[in-house]
Amino acid sequence: MDFNVSADPPQVVEFRKEVAAWMAEQFKGHEHLRWSASWSTREDAEEYKFRRGLAEKLGAKGWLFPLYAKKYGGADLSVDHQMVLETELFKYGLNLSHVFYTLARIVAPVMIRWGTDEQKAEFLPPITRAQTCVWQVLTEPHGGSDIANCQTKAIRDGSDYIVNGQKTMVGHHLPPDFLWTLVCTNPKGKRHENLAWLHIPANLPGVEIQHMDMMMGIKNTVFFDNVRVPAKYLIGGENNGWKVASTHMELEHGGDGRIAADPLVERVIEYCRNTHIDGKPIMEDPRVRDLIADIMIELNTLRRFNQLIYWRRFAKKPHPYGGPQQRYYQRMLRLRNGERLQAIMGADALEQNLSVHEVIDFEYAVRTGPGQLHGGGTLDTDRLIFARRLGLGRPTTEKAPETD
Amino acid sequence: MDLALTEDQEMLKKVAADFVKAEVPAHQMTQWYKNKQTFQPQLIKKAAALQWLGMMLPEQYGGAGVSTMDCAVVFEELGRGPTPGPLFTSGVLSAQMIFEAGTEEQRKTLLPRLCKGELIVVPAITDKAAYWGPEAVETRLSKTPGGYILNGAKRFVFDADAATSFLCAARTEEGKVVFALVDRNSPGVTIASHVGFFISVAEVRFKQVAVAPSQLLGSSGASWATLEAALDKALPILSAYQVGATQEVFDITCEYTRTRVVFSQPIGRFQRVQDHCVDISIHLDQARWATYETIWRIDSGMDARVAVHEAKATASDGYYHGTNYAHMVWAGPGTDYSHPMMAHSVLAHTLYQYLGTPGHHKRLMMDALYPRA
Numbered sequence: 001m002d003f004n005v006s007a008d009p010p011q012v013v014e015f016r017k018e019v020a021a022w023m024a025e026q027f028k029g030h031e032h033l034r035w036s037a038s039w040s041t042r043e044d045a046e047e048y049k050f051r052r053g054l055a056e057k058l059g060a061k062g063w064l065f066p067l068y069a070k071k072y073g074g075a076d077l078s079v080d081h082q083m084v085l086e087t088e089l090f091k092y093g094l095n096l097s098h099v100f101y102t103l104a105r106i107v108a109p110v111m112i113r114w115g116t117d118e119q120k121a122e123f124l125p126p127i128t129r130a131q132t133c134v135w136q137v138l139t140e141p142h143g144g145s146d147i148a149n150c151q152t153k154a155i156r157d158g159s160d161y162i163v164n165g166q167k168t169m170v171g172h173h174l175p176p177d178f179l180w181t182l183v184c185t186n187p188k189g190k191r192h193e194n195l196a197w198l199h200i201p202a203n204l205p206g207v208e209i210q211h212m213d214m215m216m217g218i219k220n221t222v223f224f225d226n227v228r229v230p231a232k233y234l235i236g237g238e239n240n241g242w243k244v245a246s247t248h249m250e251l252e253h254g255g256d257g258r259i260a261a262d263p264l265v266e267r268v269i270e271y272c273r274n275t276h277i278d279g280k281p282i283m284e285d286p287r288v289r290d291l292i293a294d295i296m297i298e299l300n301t302l303r304r305f306n307q308l309i310y311w312r313r314f315a316k317k318p319h320p321y322g323g324p325q326q327r328y329y330q331r332m333l334r335l336r337n338g339e340r341l342q343a344i345m346g347a348d349a350l351e352q353n354l355s356v357h358e359v360i361d362f363e364y365a366v367r368t369g370p371g372q373l374h375g376g377g378t379l380d381t382d383r384l385i386f387a388r389r390l391g392l393g394r395p396t397t398e399k400a401p402e403t404d
Numbered sequence: 405m406d407l408a409l410t411e412d413q414e415m416l417k418k419v420a421a422d423f424v425k426a427e428v429p430a431h432q433m434t435q436w437y438k439n440k441q442t443f444q445p446q447l448i449k450k451a452a453a454l455q456w457l458g459m460m461l462p463e464q465y466g467g468a469g470v471s472t473m474d475c476a477v478v479f480e481e482l483g484r485g486p487t488p489g490p491l492f493t494s495g496v497l498s499a500q501m502i503f504e505a506g507t508e509e510q511r512k513t514l515l516p517r518l519c520k521g522e523l524i525v526v527p528a529i530t531d532k533a534a535y536w537g538p539e540a541v542e543t544r545l546s547k548t549p550g551g552y553i554l555n556g557a558k559r560f561v562f563d564a565d566a567a568t569s570f571l572c573a574a575r576t577e578e579g580k581v582v583f584a585l586v587d588r589n590s591p592g593v594t595i596a597s598h599v600g601f602f603i604s605v606a607e608v609r610f611k612q613v614a615v616a617p618s619q620l621l622g623s624s625g626a627s628w629a630t631l632e633a634a635l636d637k638a639l640p641i642l643s644a645y646q647v648g649a650t651q652e653v654f655d656i657t658c659e660y661t662r663t664r665v666v667f668s669q670p671i672g673r674f675q676r677v678q679d680h681c682v683d684i685s686i687h688l689d690q691a692r693w694a695t696y697e698t699i700w701r702i703d704s705g706m707d708a709r710v711a712v713h714e715a716k717a718t719a720s721d722g723y724y725h726g727t728n729y730a731h732m733v734w735a736g737p738g739t740d741y742s743h744p745m746m747a748h749s750v751l752a753h754t755l756y757q758y759l760g761t762p763g764h765h766k767r768l769m770m771d772a773l774y775p776r777a
Contacts, residue, residue, distance in 0.1 A: 293766035304693035392661045393672020
């Protein structure tokens, strides 16, 4: 076994040097920026402009999706090259899958799996090169985790679909270029067989977006009022929306994996070394040390779960239950860590600190516990899928959907 | 990055799995645990024939010279039994201590016999059950004109029944911790089995036991650091064994959710029952990947002490909590001493304690990372 994510084989040694030098050049002069988390109200125009610009430059080199063919906006490179890009970018606190707010990391592999050659040629490059921002818009006001109970209708009319309905708790504070969504083509049809997947241009007449002020930042409600969507935006064919959704959700629900570690614990240590009570740093307090040990072990576990999923994904041996296991574990871990942080540092854990990246801000770490229990399906949904994949109470086990 | 076993390791795994199926069948195993007969000499002989005793030792000392991961693959499968007996205590921990701190004479005379299973050396470390640090070594080694006298009682000696000799930690008159090899049949050595919710443990008492200078490990008895160094290599093997045991608990429990029908449906269709299985799986995989990463560090020559403590903490935690969650699924039948769950339950509690609880190892992990002032 080999857990090393930066043991470069000979063919990427030079590539790492090239990437490191390129990154240093991009970040020069921007060292003062502190990254906001997804959907955050912290993000200002300067940060967004920089991140969007960086993504476009990465995209122009095919480096956002290095494994993809050049014609699809990739660079025809290997997983080893991808790991170089991920680890080098992570040194600056960013991830390849989320340089700026777009759902490309999920949308692109689903498009690869389910798009026609014409669709891939037309739709993929702008997504993979970060020229467009795509939102996934799946949740409906009455749907929640029951995504197959889709009420947004898309009724075929000649060569178009007429879309009516509403999606909610989606997106970001700046508007999208495309809406990646599940619709119902036949309200009277059989469940799971009456759905279609659409890649809807957001500038079509009848699309309206309203902000929502939420625990984790800005989300939106998207209204579709007789939106006429040409059929060329149908992904995966007629009434095949549930299969497309399964691929999408596997990637969204932890099945994509990652190889970066969570940097939170280093900041906790720094805080505990610099905070003195009765003349002694609280880092010496056995109670505090026990709490830190638990934070550390659980974050290490999460890192290993992510790494295993990542490796299995690219070794083409998809993990049968890694996705829902990772999601459930991550959500419970965030809750536990939120409580541990408060136990260690009291109300200091509840005050926002703009001088650090948001993902290592204690306030964010606490808030994200209850705040991210539900996005993309509740943690009970995670366990439900997990149980099916384990085949509990069933003669057969459910397989992980195909991703890419 | 490559998180797969090698082909050779897959083969080793299969050999070990077949061994467990043939030699540790559930109906037999439950009787051994139920009747507290966990020392089964035939298992030691057969394991020795497969070169599983002292398997990480170099061939010149009778070992198989395999990597830590190779050894872990075998022990993970043995854990599925759970295979009882001193395969770990003698074959890994004592073997490692003698190899690292013994004189060349001791290595040559003891290790080949240990690898053949003729000699079963069991570590007897702390006098108090409540703590596994050097402070809990209270047995005294006093000088006499011709050698030493050993006095003390080890509260919690795992595999004591199986021992032909003990590797006993003792405190010298100068206060230093040393290790002495004491024959089980030496006058003054008594073994008192415990009755309680644990297995394969006994109190070993040393009363006025004569110890010759040649019985000290190394030229002067080695030190607590010797044990720590040996544990750096041995604890991940014990962790792998616990991972295998947890895997077995998980597998039989998942299978039970498919076959046990109440309220007209398999219990696995109840989401609360599913949740218990999900929790076992998380404990299992947490322990598994902590253990594998630790072993990868060892085999790559990286510093692994922090990781070793993390592996032992998560593996003992995982087996213990995994077994408790499994009890929620099995309910009444799982509490019958004739059921495999009881062997696992008793062993999980025992190994939670053996060589230090998860809490103990988490503190050692923190101390290794962030030394206290």
